[in-house]
Amino acid sequence: MAVPTRRRAPESANGQEDAPARWDPIAELERQFARAWGQFLPLVDSTFVPLSDIEETDDAYLVELDLPGAKKDDIEISLSGRRLTVSGQVKETERTGVVRRRTRSQGQFYFEVQFPGDVDEQGVSASLEDGVLTIRVPKASAERPRRIEVS
Numbered sequence: 001m002a003v004p005t006r007r008r009a010p011e012s013a014n015g016q017e018d019a020p021a022r023w024d025p026i027a028e029l030e031r032q033f034a035r036a037w038g039q040f041l042p043l044v045d046s047t048f049v050p051l052s053d054i055e056e057t058d059d060a061y062l063v064e065l066d067l068p069g070a071k072k073d074d075i076e077i078s079l080s081g082r083r084l085t086v087s088g089q090v091k092e093t094e095r096t097g098v099v100r101r102r103t104r105s106q107g108q109f110y111f112e113v114q115f116p117g118d119v120d121e122q123g124v125s126a127s128l129e130d131g132v133l134t135i136r137v138p139k140a141s142a143e144r145p146r147r148i149e150v151s
Helices: 025-040
Strands: 052-056 060-066 075-080 083-090 107-114 125-129 132-138
């Protein structure tokens, strides 16, 4: 870990030095973490994780992802065992004016979840409506609760 160095404070208009710059250890840790993390995952800065809700019902897991502006052809969904992966791209809107503010996520996205129980890989369905991607992953029949009648 590099030891931070203090720069000499610039002199003010009256010839005296301004107060020395204060070292912020939290900001330094954040910078070092971002630099180290970026070496291992170069796409971290350009990839976002969409906002999501995951609901468990008696017979399925429902996953909802907020993907405003995404087109269905730009989304890839895969299920491997109990692990659901959703990735793709929300393309930037063409603009003719100057963008004064941008807070919506754009570019590559990646979402992954592992379900706690076995799932039925054949019954998975997905729909994209009003910017919300809804994925229904049925539970395996062995995982579903079964009502037993008392005789």
